[in-house]
Amino acid sequence: MLDITDEMALVQAGEGNSEAFGVLYERYVGRIYNYIYYRTGNQADAEDLTARVFFRAMHHIKNYQDRGLPFSAWLYRIAHNLVANWHRDNSRRPEVPLDDGMIVRHQWQEQPEQALLKSQEHERLLRLIRCLPPDRQQLLILKFVDHLSNTEIGQIMGKTEGAVKSLYHRTLLSLRYKLQEIISEDPSAG
Amino acid sequence: MDGKYFRGGRYVDLDLPGLEVQLAEVLAPIIPRVNFVDDLKRRLSVEQDISLATKRLDPVQSVLLGVAGVISGALILVIGLRAIIALLGGKGHLQQFKEQIQQKKTQTMGSFS
Numbered sequence A: 001m002l003d004i005t006d007e008m009a010l011v012q013a014g015e016g017n018s019e020a021f022g023v024l025y026e027r028y029v030g031r032i033y034n035y036i037y038y039r040t041g042n043q044a045d046a047e048d049l050t051a052r053v054f055f056r057a058m059h060h061i062k063n064y065q066d067r068g069l070p071f072s073a074w075l076y077r078i079a080h081n082l083v084a085n086w087h088r089d090n091s092r093r094p095e096v097p098l099d100d101g102m103i104v105r106h107q108w109q110e111q112p113e114q115a116l117l118k119s120q121e122h123e124r125l126l127r128l129i130r131c132l133p134p135d136r137q138q139l140l141i142l143k144f145v146d147h148l149s150n151t152e153i154g155q156i157m158g159k160t161e162g163a164v165k166s167l168y169h170r171t172l173l174s175l176r177y178k179l180q181e182i183i184s185e186d187p188s189a190g
Numbered sequence B: 001m002d003g004k005y006f007r008g009g010r011y012v013d014l015d016l017p018g019l020e021v022q023l024a025e026v027l028a029p030i031i032p033r034v035n036f037v038d039d040l041k042r043r044l045s046v047e048q049d050i051s052l053a054t055k056r057l058d059p060v061q062s063v064l065l066g067v068a069g070v071i072s073g074a075l076i077l078v079i080g081l082r083a084i085i086a087l088l089g090g091k092g093h094l095q096q097f098k099e100q101i102q103q104k105k106t107q108t109m110g111s112f113s
Helices: A006-014 A018-040 A043-063 A071-090 A100-104 A112-131 A134-145 A150-157 A161-185 B016-026 B034-055 B059-090 B093-112
Strands: B004-007 B010-013
Touching: A006 A018, A006 A043, A006 A071, A018 A043, A018 A071, A018 A134, A018 B034, A043 A071, A043 B034, A071 A134, A071 A150, A112 A134, A112 A161, A112 B016, A134 A150, A134 A161, A134 B016, A150 A161, A161 B016, B059 B093
Parallel strands: none
Antiparallel strands: B004 B010
C-alpha cells in the first residue's frame, strides 16, 4: 500500500478506503505541519490547524477533481485558507510570540556567545519573514522548508515558473532592505 | 553600513546568496511530535469509520426500513380516520347525515310509486 502513487491513493481514498487516506496522510502531514508552523509561529496552533486540514481533506476527498495539479497543491490550498482565517481571527488579539523552540533549535554545538548572536539574528529574520505578505511567506516556506522547485511552487500557488522566480527575487530584495533598515536604525540590533 | 550586515560578531556583506544561506538556516524543516502525528491518524481513522458506517446501509435493512415506514403511515391514517369518525358520531352529525340519506331514499321511492 505504501508504494502506490498519489493518484491511485486518491481514487481509493475517495471510495472510502481509510488505508489509502492514511498513506496520503503520512506522506504529507510533515510538509503541511511545517508550512502551518512557520505561518503561525507556534506549535499548538500548528497542530490544531494541521488536524483541521486533514479532517477537511478527508471529508471532501470524494469531490476532489484532478485538474492536472499535484494532490499537495490541494492540501496546501486548504492549509493556506485555514491559516488566512486564523490570521484574520488573531488580528483582533495580541500578536502570538514566536515559539522558543523556533529560535533556539539551531544552537547546538556552538559557543554560548555565538549561539546567542545567531539566535538573535534568526529571531530578527523570522520576525521579518512573518511581516511579509502571505504569498511571499508561502513562497519562502515552500522553497526552504519543503525544498520544492519553482515549477512545483508555481503549481501550488497558481503562478508560472517565471512569476515565482520574479516574486522570489523581489522577496529577497525586500528582506535585505528591511534588514539593512533595522541595522541602520539601531546598530546595536546586530 | 550599505550592503553590510552584522553577523557572528563582525560585519559581513549582505549579498543575496548570503541571505539565502541565512534563510535556509532559519527555515529548517521541523519534525512534528510523534504523539501528535499518531493521535491525529487514529482520530482520522475513527472519523472515517463512523462516517462510512452511517452511510453504508445493508439492502435488507433498507427494505425493512421501507416496510416499517409504509406500515407506520397506514396506521397513522387509520387512527386518524377513526378519530374523525368518532368525533362526528359523538356530536350527532353522522346520525343526521344518515337520516338525510334515508329521507332522500324514501322521497325517491315515493315519487316512483
